[in-house]
Amino acid sequence: xxxxxxxxxxxVLVADDDPVIRxxxxxxxxxxGYTPVTVEDGRAAYRLLQHDANFKAAIFDMMMPxxxxxxxxxxxxxxxxxMRIPVMMITSxxxxxxxxxxxxxGAAIFLPKPFTAAQLQMMLRMLFSKNx
Amino acid sequence: MPxxxxxxxxxxxxxxxxxxxxxxxxTPGVAVDxxxxxxxxxAQVAGEPDLIVxxxxxxxxxxxxxxxxxxAAIAAxxxxxxxxxxxALRGSSASLGACQMAALCAELEGLDWPDSWPxxxxxxxxxxxxxxxxxxxFTAERQSRM
Numbered sequence: 105x106x107x108x109x110x111x112x113x114x115x116v117l118v119a120d121d122d123p124v125i126r127x128x129x130x131x132x133x134x135x136x137g138y139t140p141v142t143v144e145d146g147r148a149a150y151r152l153l154q155h156d157a158n159f160k161a162a163i164f165d166m167m168m169p170x171x172x173x174x175x176x177x178x179x180x181x182x183x184x185x186x187m188r189i190p191v192m193m194i195t196s197x198x199x200x201x202x203x204x205x206x207x208x209x210g211a212a213i214f215l216p217k218p219f220t221a222a223q224l225q226m227m228l229r230m231l232f233s234k235n236x
Numbered sequence: 237m238p239x240x241x242x243x244x245x246x247x248x249x250x251x252x253x254x255x256x257x258x259x260x261x262x263t264p265g266v267a268v269d270x271x272x273x274x275x276x277x278x279a280q281v282a283g284e285p286d287l288i289v290x291x292x293x294x295x296x297x298x299x300x301x302x303x304x305x306x307x308a309a310i311a312a313x314x315x316x317x318x319x320x321x322x323x324a325l326r327g328s329s330a331s332l333g334a335c336q337m338a339a340l341c342a343e344l345e346g347l348d349w350p351d352s353w354p355x356x357x358x359x360x361x362x363x364x365x366x367x368x369x370x371x372x373x374f375t376a377e378r379q380s381r382m
Contacts, residue, residue, distance in 0.1 A: 123294045124328035131279040131287050167323060196327040218330040218338075221278035 113160055117189075118142045119149035119173065120165040125194065125217070129163055132224045136232070146171030150179065157185040161231045166195035166202065174209050181210040190234035192227060194219075267369035270377065272333030286381050292374045295332055299325060299367055303360065306344070310356050318356060319345055329370075336366045 116138045120126040130140040138160060143149045147170035149162075162180075164173030173193055180186040190212040195202065198216050206214050212234050215227050273288065280287045302325040309318035326341035340363045347355055 122324050122328050123298055124291055125331060127290060127294055128276060128279060128287075128331065131281055131284075134281045134284075135279055167320075169320075196323060196330065217327045218272070218333075220272075220275050222275075225278070 113158070114138050115159050116140050117149060117152070117159045117162040119144075119146060119163070119168065119176070120194070121145045121168045122165065125165065128221075129194070129224065132221060132228065133163075136225060136228050138228075138232075145169045146173060146176050149176050153180065153186055157189070159189050161190050161192065161228075161234070163192045163194060163231075166193050166197065166206070174206060174211075177206075177209045177211060190231050192231050267334070267336060267366065268373040268377075269333035269335055270373070273377065276332070289378050289381050291332060292378050295328055295334075296371055296374060298328060299337070299370075303364060303367065306356075306360050306363075310353060310360060313353060315349055332374075334366075334370045337363060337370055340366055 114137070116133045118126060118129050118133065118140050119142075120129065121144055126142055126144070130142055133140040141152070141159070143152055146164070146168040149164065150171055153176070164176055166173045173191075173195075177191050177193070180189060180191065187210075191210065192213040192215060193206045193211045194215050194217060195206075196217045203214050213227050213231050215224065219227075273291075276291060277288055302321045305321040306318055306325075309315075309321065322341040322344040326338050326345065329335075329341060330338035340359055344356060344359050344363070347359075
C-alpha cells in the first residue's frame with residue numbers, strides 16, 4: 105500500500121473494543137485535523153503495526169480483548185520504527201498502580217474515563233506535541 | 237482477561253474508587269446526566285451526521301449486547317466474561333452520562349466472588365431496569381436532534 109507522506113504524518117491509530125468510545129475518540133481526532141485509523145481490539149492493532157508505522161500518535165484502551173493496550177505499548181518500545189510513536193492510554197480504571205504501570209511501559213499520557221470532549225482535545229494536543 | 241481482573245479485584249485503590257461510585261446506583265430519578273452527554277457535542281465534525289445521535293445509537297445497541305453477554309455469563313457462571321462485559325459497559329455508560337448504569341456495572345465488577353451469583357443476578361435485573369430509563373431519556377434526546 106502506498107502512503108502519502110503528508111497524510112501519513114497526520115494519521116492516528118485508535119484501538120478500542122468499545123464502539124461508543126472508539127467513535128467518540130475518532131470524532132475528536134478529526135476535529136483536531138488528524139486522520140483516525142481505527143481497529144477493534146489489541147490484536148488488530150498489533151497486526152497493523154507489524155507493517156505500518158506511519159502514525160503521528162496512538163490511542164489505546166487499557167483493557168481490550170486478545171491483547172491489552174499496555175502489552176502493545178511494551179512491544180512498540182522494543183522496535184525502533186515504533187518507539188517514536190507517542191501513546192495515550194485510556195481506561196476506566198483509576199488505580200495509581202495502573203497509571204504507574206502505563207508510564208513505566210512508555211505511555212506519554214494516561215486519560216481516565218469518563219472524560220469530556222475538551223479534556224480529550226487537550227490531551228491530544230499534548231500527545232501530538234510529543235513527537236514534533 | 238481473568239488474571240487481570242483478579243489483580244484488580246485485590247487492588248485497594250480500585251476498591252476505594254468503586255465504593256465511591258456506588259452512591260450513584262441508589263440515586264433515584266437520575267438516569268442520565270444530560271449535561272455530560274451534550275458536552276460531547278464539542279467533538280462534532282462539521283458536515284458529518286449528528287455525533288450525539290450516533291453515540292446514542294451505538295450505546296443503545298452495545299448496551300443490549302453487553303447485558304445479553306452478562307446474562308449468558310451468569311447462566312454459565314463465567315466470571316471473566318461477566319466482569320469483561322460489566323467493565324466495558326461501565327466505561328461507555330460513564331462517558332455518556334448514564335451514571336446509574338455505570339455505578340451498577342461497578343458493583344458487578346466489585347462483587348466478592350465466588351459466592352456472588354445471586355447478587356450478580358439481582359444487579360443485572362437492576363441494570364436492565366436502569367437501562368429502560370436511559371433508553372427513554374436517550375430516545376427523547378435523539379428525537380429532539382432529528
